[in-house]
Amino acid sequence: xxxxxxxxxxxxxxxxxxxxxxxxxxxxxxxxxxxxxxxxxxxxxxxxxxxxxxxxxxxxxxxxxxxxxxxxxxxxxxxxxxxxxxxxxxxxxxxxxxxxxxxxxxxxxxxxxxxxxxxxxxxxxxxxxxxxxxxxxxxxxxxxxxxxxxxxxxxxxxxxxxxxxxxxxxxxxxxxxxxxxxxxxxxxxxxxxxxxxxxxxxxxxxxxxxxxxxxxxxxxxxxxxxxxxxxxxxxxxxxxxxxxxxxxxxxxxxxxxxxxxxxxxxxxxxxxxxxxxxxxxxxxxxxxxxxxxxxxxxxxxxxxxxxxxxxxxxxxxx
Amino acid sequence: xxxxxxxxxxxxxxxxxxxxxxxxxxxxxxxxxxxxxxxxxxxxxxxxxxxxxxxxxxxxxxxxxxxxxxxxxxxxxxxxxxxxxxxxxxxxxxxxxxxxxxxxxxxxxxxxxxxxxxxxxxxxxxxxxxxxxxxxxxxxxxxxxxxxxxxxxxxxxxxxxxxxxxxxxxxxxxxxxxxxxxxxxxxxxxxxxxxxxxxxxxxxxxxxxxxxxxxxxxxxxxxxxxxxxxxxxxxxxxxxxxxxxxxxxxxxxxxxxxxxxxxxxxxxxxxxxxxxxxxxxxxxxxxxxxxxxxxxxxxxxxxxxxxxxxxxxx
Numbered sequence: 073x074x075x076x077x078x079x080x081x082x083x084x085x086x087x088x089x090x091x092x093x094x095x096x097x098x099x100x101x102x103x104x105x106x107x108x109x110x111x112x113x114x115x116x117x118x119x120x121x122x123x124x125x126x127x128x129x130x131x132x133x134x135x136x137x138x139x140x141x142x143x144x145x146x147x148x149x150x151x152x153x154x155x156x157x158x159x160x161x162x163x164x165x166x167x168x169x170x171x172x173x174x175x176x177x178x179x180x181x182x183x184x185x186x187x188x189x190x191x192x193x194x195x196x197x198x199x200x201x202x203x204x205x206x207x208x209x210x211x212x213x214x215x216x217x218x219x220x221x222x223x224x225x226x227x228x229x230x231x232x233x234x235x236x237x238x239x240x241x242x243x244x245x246x247x248x249x250x251x252x253x254x255x256x257x258x259x260x261x262x263x264x265x266x267x268x269x270x271x272x273x274x275x276x277x278x279x280x281x282x283x284x285x286x287x288x289x290x291x292x293x294x295x296x297x298x299x300x301x302x303x304x305x306x307x308x309x310x311x312x313x314x315x316x317x318x319x320x321x322x323x324x325x326x327x328x329x330x331x332x333x334x335x336x337x338x339x340x341x342x343x344x345x346x347x348x349x350x351x352x353x354x355x356x357x358x359x360x361x362x363x364x365x366x367x368x369x370x371x372x373x374x375x376x377x378x379x380x381x382x383x384x385x386x387x388x389x390x
Numbered sequence: 391x392x393x394x395x396x397x398x399x400x401x402x403x404x405x406x407x408x409x410x411x412x413x414x415x416x417x418x419x420x421x422x423x424x425x426x427x428x429x430x431x432x433x434x435x436x437x438x439x440x441x442x443x444x445x446x447x448x449x450x451x452x453x454x455x456x457x458x459x460x461x462x463x464x465x466x467x468x469x470x471x472x473x474x475x476x477x478x479x480x481x482x483x484x485x486x487x488x489x490x491x492x493x494x495x496x497x498x499x500x501x502x503x504x505x506x507x508x509x510x511x512x513x514x515x516x517x518x519x520x521x522x523x524x525x526x527x528x529x530x531x532x533x534x535x536x537x538x539x540x541x542x543x544x545x546x547x548x549x550x551x552x553x554x555x556x557x558x559x560x561x562x563x564x565x566x567x568x569x570x571x572x573x574x575x576x577x578x579x580x581x582x583x584x585x586x587x588x589x590x591x592x593x594x595x596x597x598x599x600x601x602x603x604x605x606x607x608x609x610x611x612x613x614x615x616x617x618x619x620x621x622x623x624x625x626x627x628x629x630x631x632x633x634x635x636x637x638x639x640x641x642x643x644x645x646x647x648x649x650x651x652x653x654x655x656x657x658x659x660x661x662x663x664x665x666x667x668x669x670x671x672x673x674x675x676x677x678x679x680x681x682x683x684x685x686x687x688x689x690x691x692x693x694x695x696x697x698x699x700x701x702x703x704x
Contacts, residue, residue, distance in 0.1 A: 105597025107613055108509055109604060122511070129506055130513060136578070137520040143546065144535050156544035159553070206433035215426030221434065228441045230691050234639040234660040235683040238667050238676045239444035239451065248443065266436035297425060326529055328642040329660070333668065342528040346646050349534055358538065361531040372526040376519060383586045 141365075148172050148359025155354045171353075175360035178352055184344040185367070191331070191340060192324040194258050195265040199320045200313065202266045207275030208301050212287060222276070225269040234329060240264065241333055260334040265324060271316050278312040279305060315382035318375055325368055341367075445684075452678040468678035472666075478679070480654055481662040484569065488658065489637040491573045496633060500581045501626070504588035505618065518589065522582035529579060533646045536575045537562070562648050565655035572643045572656060584629055588622065595621045627701075631694045635687055659683055 112118040147155055148171045149164040175181065210218050244254040244264075254260040282305060290300045306313070324340075331340045339347060345364050349357055372379060455464045472478050507517045524532055539546045540561035548558040561571045599617045608616060619626070641660040644650055650657035650665075657665075659679065666676035 105600055106508055106592070106595075107505065107600060107610065107618065109600070113511070126510055126512060129510060129517070133517055133520050137523055140532075140535055140539070140578075141523065143539075144531075147538075155538075156541075158544060158549060160544075160546055160549055202432035202436065205429040209426045209429035213422070213426035213429060215423050215430060218426070218430075221430065224442070225433075225437055228437065230635075230688070231441070231445065232635055232639050232683060232687045234641060234663070235680045235687070236441070236444045236448060237660075238663065238673055238680055239447040240440055241667070242451075242673065243439060243444055243447065247439070263436055264440040266433055267440045269437075272433065297429070322526065328529060328645075329664070333664075342530045345528065345534070346530045349530075349646075354538070357534065361535055365527045365531045368526040368528065369523070372523070373519075379522070380518060380586060383583060383590065 144358055144362045144365070148175070148355060148362050150355055152354045155358065171355040171359040172363065175352070175356040175363060178356060179344060179348045179360050179364075181341075181360070181363055184339060184341045184364075187335070187338050187344075188325060188341040190258055191261040191335075192321045194262045195324045196317055196320045198262050198266050199268060199271060200317065203268060203271045203316070204275055204306070204309075204313070205301070207272050207279055208297075208305060210272070211276045211279035212282075212284070212300075212305070213297060222272075225272055228267070229269045229273075237329060237333070240330075244334060254334075256335055256337050258338075261324060261331060261340075264330070265320065268320075271320070274312060274316060275309070278309055282308055311378075311381070314375075314378045318371075318379055319382060321371070322368065448677045448680050448684075451674050452681045455674050464674075468675045469682075471672075472675050472678050472682070477654060477657060477662055481657050481659045484654075484656060485638055485640065485658045485660075487569050488573060488640050488656075489634060491570055492576060492637045492640075493630070493633060495573055496577045496581060496584070496637070497630060499577060500584035501588050503581065503585045504592055505614065507585070508589055508592045518586060521585045524579045525582040527579065529642050530646055532579045533575055533643055536571075536578070537647055540571055563652065565652045568648055568652060568656050572640075572647060575647065576637075576640070576643050584633070587625065587629065591622045591625045592618065623701075627694075627698060631691070634690065638683075638687060 108118075108122075113122050146164055149167040149169065150161070150171075151166070151168065154161055154165060209215060210222050244260045246253060254263075286304055286308075287300050290304045295303065326342060327340070328342055328346075332343050335343075341364050345360060348360070352360065452468055453463060453465060454461050455467065456462075503521060507514060507521070510517060542548060542558070542560045542563050545561065547561065551558045559567050559571075562568050595618065599621065600613055603613045603617050639660050640658050641664065644656045644658055644661050645664075648656045650661050660683075663676050663679045663683070666672045666679060
C-alpha cells in the first residue's frame with residue numbers, strides 16, 4: 073500500500089494529483105498553488121477581493137446556466153398568456169399543471185421515452201460487448217495486423233461523421249450481402265454506435281495498464297481468454313466501463329441527424345420534441361422541454377463524479 | 391510505476407521448440423490469432439459496414455447518377471452541379487462564419503471559465519456541475535428554449551435588454567444576427583465539456599511555475615500568458631482542432647431554430663447536404679458535397695498535424 077502515493081501513476085480515471093483545494097484552509101496550507109498565491113489571498117485586502125469575485129462568479133454562473141433551466145421548469149406552470157407577458161413574471165402567478173399533462177400526451181412522451189431508452193440501452197449493451205472484446209483483443213491478445221486495424225479505427229476519428237450520412241443511410245436501407253432494410257428498426261441506431269473508435273481507444277489504453285502478470289497467472293491456472301477477460305480484466309476496469317457506458321448512453325440520447333433520417337416512425341425524444349414543437353401552445357411546449365430534460369439531468373446528478381472523471385480520461389494531457 | 395508491458399506477436403515460445411515442434415508452434419500461433427480475431431470481429435464488422443465501406447461508397451457514388459433506375463458514370467457532373475449552385479458557396483460562407491464566431495467565443499469562453507473556476511477556493515464542485523448541466527440536456531430542448539428567449543417581441547432577452555435601456559436585437563429574425571444567435575445557443579449548450587477538460591489541464595500545472603513567475607515580478611496577466619497558456623498549449627491546440635471539426639458539421643441548431651433562414655443565412659454545409667438528399671432527392675449530388683467536405687476537413691486535419699509537429703520540434 074506504500075505505492076499508493078508514489079507520484080503520477082498511469083491510472084486513467086483516478087485523479088492524478090491531489091484534489092484541488094476545496095476550502096481556503098487547505099489552500100493556505102499549500103496543498104496546491106494556482107495563479108493567485110495563497111499568501112495574497114490570506115491578506116485582508118486579498119480576502120475581500122476574493123470574496124467579491126467569488127460572489128460575482130457564483131452569481132453570473134448561476135444566472136447563465138441555471139437561469140434558463142429555472143425558466144424552463146417554471147414556464148410549464150404558467151399560462152401561455154403569462155409566458156409572453158411584458159414584463160415577464162419570475163414566479164407563475166396561477167401555477168397549473170395541465171401544461172405538463174398536455175405536453176405528455178401531445179408529444180407522446182411515453183412512446184418517445186421508451187424508444188430512446190431502447191435505443192440507448194441496446195447501443196450501450198452492444199458497445200460494451202463488442203468494443204470491450206475488440207479492445208481486449210487489441211491490447212492483450214494482439215492478433216496479426218492488430219496495429220493496422222487499430223490505426224484504421226483511430227483514423228476514422230478524423231472523419232467528420234456528418235459527411236458520411238448519405239452513404240451510411242443508403243447502406244442501412246439495404247445492408248450489403250444480406251440485403252436487410254434496417255430503417256425504423258432499433259438496429260439502425262445500435263450497430264453504428266459500435267463503430268466508436270474513441271471507446272476502443274479508451275478501453276485499450278486502460279487494458280494496456282493492467283499488468284500482464286495478472287493475466288498470465290490466470291492463464292496458468294487454466295483460464296482461457298474469455299475467462300481472463302471476464303474474471304480478471306473486467307473487474308479491474310469498472311471505472312473505465314462506467315465512463316464508456318455513460319458517454320455511450322448520452323451520445324445516443326443527444327444525437328439528432330442520424331435518428332431524424334433513420335427512425336422516422338419511432339422517433340427519439342430529441343427528434344420527437346422538435347417534430348411536435350411547431351403545433352404546440354407555448355406553455356405546453358416549455359413543459360415538454362422540461363419533461364424531456366429530466367432523465368439526462370437526473371442521470372448527470374447521479375453519475376456526476378464518473379462523468380467529470382470521464383472527461384479527463386481522454387488522457388488529453390499527453 | 392508505468393506499466394507498458396507489450397506482448398509481441400511472437401510470444402509463443404517457438405524458439406525453444408525443436409524443428410519437429412515448429413509445425414505445432416505454427417498451429418498454436420494460428421489458433422491464437424484466430425481466437426484473437428474472433429474477439430475483434432464484431433467491432434470490426436461494424437467499422438467496415440458503417441465507416442469504411444460508406445466512405446468508399448460516397449466517393450464512388452459521387453461520380454455516378456441514377457438514370458431511370460440505372461446507375462451511370464457521369465464523371466464530374468455532380469461536382470459541377472453542386473458548385474454551380476449559389477447555395478453551395480453561401481453554405482460554406484455560413485459554415486465558416488459559424489466556425490469563426492463559435493471559435494472566438496466557444497474557445498475563449500471555456501478557457502476563461504476554467505481559469506476562473508480553478509482560482510475559486512470555494513464551491514468549485516458546484517460551479518463545475520453548473521457549467522456542465524446544459525451539456526446533458528437533449529440538444530433540441532435547450533435550443534427550443536432559446537428560441538423562446540430570443541423571440542424579438544416577448545422574448546426574455548429583449549425584455550431584459552429593454553429594461554436595462556440597451557438596444558434590443560432581432561435575434562433569429564434578421565439575417566445579420568441569426569448566425570451569432572446560433573453561436574450563442576451552441577456555446578451555452580456545449581462549453582461545459584471543454585471547460586472541464588481545461589480545468590483538468592490547469593490542475594496539472596505545477597504551482598512552482600507560478601511561484602517563480604511571481605518572484606520574477608510577473609503580474610496576473612503575464613502569469614496567465616507566460617505560464618498558464620504554454621503549460622496547456624497541447625490541449626488547447628487539440629481542443630481547437632476538435633472544435634473546428636465539430637462546428638464545421640453544425641446542423642441541429644440551424645434545422646431546429648431557423649430552418650436555414652432567414653434568406654438562407656444559416657444554411658450550413660451539412661444542412662445543404664441534407665436538403666440535397668432528402669428534399670431534392672439528389673443523393674449523388676449530396677455525396678459529391680460529402681466528398682468535398684471530407685477533403686476540406688481532411689486538409690485541415692493534415693495542416694493541423696503538420697503545424698503541431700513543427701511546433702513540437704521547435
